[in-house]
Amino acid sequence: MTPKIFKFILVTFLAILIFSFISHKIPVLKWQKTQILKSDLAPEEKILENLTLEQKVGQLFLIGFEGKILTSQLENLIKTIHPGGVLLLQRNIENKEQLTKLIKELQKISFEDNGLPLFIVVDQEGEPMSRIKFLNEKTPQSEIKNVEQAFEVGFSRGQELKNLGINLNLAPVLDIIEPGDFLYSRSFQKNPEETGKLAKALISGQKQARIFTAIKHFPGYSGIAFNPERVKLPILSKIPEIAQFIKALESQPEMVMT
Template sequence: MKLEHRIGQLLLIGLPGPQLDLMTRSMLQTIQPGGILLNTHNIEDAQQLVELTATIRSLIEVPPIIAVDQEGGRVDRLKEIYSPMPSADLFRASGDAAVAARMGEIASEALRTLGFNVNFAPVLDIASDDGANNGLKGRYLGSNLAEVVRLAGAYLEGLQHGGVVGVGKHFPGLGDCALHRVVQQDQCSLECGDRRARALPGLRRSLAAPLVAVQEHSHGIIA
């Protein structure tokens, strides 16, 4: 494998639109990225999405990660294709791990049908304050480690049983963050980040399904 392709394997990139124009095709063939993360602007309908993911695979020599954020609730990238999927706080309200596991299975089947093999879910942040004004409202599975582990583990098992890898997020944690009024981004203190970083080993040891990937903060400010 060429050196530039080996470097490309380290990259997870986005795409500009729902179709691959000549420039984007050339870019994929040149870079040979390790993965593609699709978002709402890449998704029109089921047929278009199946064709898009198949074309991506045809252009990248090493089978790529094809990922999406499909938590359900507020973060539902597939709402134009499938009936709305329930949010994490509904799993939490039910308190039933079997419900979380079944939703993982349903999400996995839906994602595999469309060509995805990785889902950036579930949220593993611990809700220290359910009323906190940040981007995670309604996306928490629990307010303590045991609650998050029980429901997230069940969801991950269901997801991975169907052949989709789940990615836990957000590291080192957004649960204690508040929305910065000026820049409209979540702002976290270093102390809060350290506390969440210390919680990660406990999550990893305790989850029933293996936690194989973790997403770092993508849009927060550490202050």
Template sequence: MTSRLAPLVTVLLLLATAGCSGQAGAPRPSSSPGTGTATPSGAPTTGPATGTPSSTPDASPDPTTSRPAAPAPSGAELLEGMTLAEKVGQIIMVGVPVSGGRETAAAAIRQHHVANIFLHGRTQAGQGPVRRLVTDFRAIGTAANPRDPLMLVATDQEGGAVQVLRGNGFSDMPSAVDQADMSPDELRRDAETWGTELADAGVNLNLAPVVDIVLASAAASNAPIGANRRNYGYTLESVVSGSVAFGQGQRDAGVATAPKHFPGLGLVVGNTDTSAGVTDTVTGPDAKSVEAFAANVASGSEFVMMSSAVYTKIDAERPAVFSPAAIDLLRDDVGFDGVIMTDDLAAAAQVQAWSPGDRAVLAVEAGVDLVLASADPTTAAPMARALVERAERNPDFAARIDEAAARVLTAKSALTG
């Protein structure tokens, strides 16, 4: 990262990983759900996504597997030959209820080439039913998008009050406040276990960790984060230490992460999901929360989720998710070159003043790469139509679609590697 925040982020990362015994991204010992206890020496280990035994050091090399892996294709290469509608489908993620009817989401995939899904709601059904649900939707996605390397399958598996998937095969995860009391080593090991549970169910993107900084004195009045104990403590150091360790553990298991909600939801009162006019008059380009996001970016996060609150010190006219100034802060100051995604633009009260199509267009125009339509899947279709119509009329917007789709495809390709 070459941003102006790089020196400070280096210090924060050193503090965050001071207790870690491995390099970021290195394989970690597996652990029992919720215990942080490493697998005993000599016990068989398995790969995070396949469950196949790991090879022993003295095993004879297999000539069919020992060749260097071919480099993953770039997003630009994968984009070649796609229609405009297929490109637009790459930059939309539709909500699939884990309980209830799913035909609306399936229709968005079939009719509009929507190429990514979000497992929405709450379920106690366990890993087996979730895996079958994901398998069914992957089959629908493959038929609709034959050039797509992999469907992004996301969910909210933070822990505590926000844990979509529960039941047999999924640990009961503590809240982020409680996770912050763990050492970085212990949290990273447990986060790898939680990530392996997701990967085994077919989930490859966790919309976590929460990186918002909440004041201890105002936590109860911070409806979206503090009131639900979603924050990793109450200081910059605690948030960086906890969120970075969580993200590293998830990625150790092969699950990508999306730190949220940039540039920070820890200082607002209202919840953007249920309230309109949510505004932050304190957070600016030099805020501690921006530093916390920079540390997560530097540690390897592939996605970042934008907040839909208004930040008067960054852009007083527009929610951050529609703000070129907020996007530029993330790209230029923080130095993030991965996939920028929205918070829910389907049912969130904060964005209901705009039509679903306008929400998608404004976000992509501002520089967002992936539009989340999670809580109301009926909005995915008008979003897709609006993006196509705008791109057909405006070559600059069509180029923006290409840029966004290439980033999403690059991220997907890396997940398959």
């Protein structure tokens, strides 16, 4: 990767990160707001100049961790890697009070380290893939029937996530798959056109709630009956459907996930 390409990727990443914190009004501590105001909302180029090489590289990483509380090991990990975000799984989540406290502590450490907020990331697709079990909005994608319902699901889910301090949701799932495929129960179970319309509305709902979206899994896992994260994928000659991704892009999701 050339220096110019690296800088472009990093500046784009920082712009999204800063925008998520300022424009999306994610709940933060008072001292965090004061720190940002004192920086006079410096543009991403200025922030980039003040980062060390290690901090610049670290911003491109999303990390996970064990446990439900902040430990000295986790604090040292963040201060060593300088990640752009953290991915929360069920192993990190117990209840609302615990999760809110953990997120605030993680953000505090990041600000102390480099003056930047973290992406706080979850897979909150609705059942059966809802990392945060205590939230009210867990409608399965397969039960979403029209764009009005899709928008409401995205908005309600987004509000609940925002109130916890989460700012990026790895959802919805746009794969066009058949019964028997491992992602079937997590999909809209519609054709590409209908899937794209529902996804576009759901993304708009999340955006209205000030939550960023990563649509997935581009270009798709059609014909895969097992979890590709655990088993080597076969080589398939079938060309996956991508029309639904093109349609969903009309709502300007912030990220696309493979």
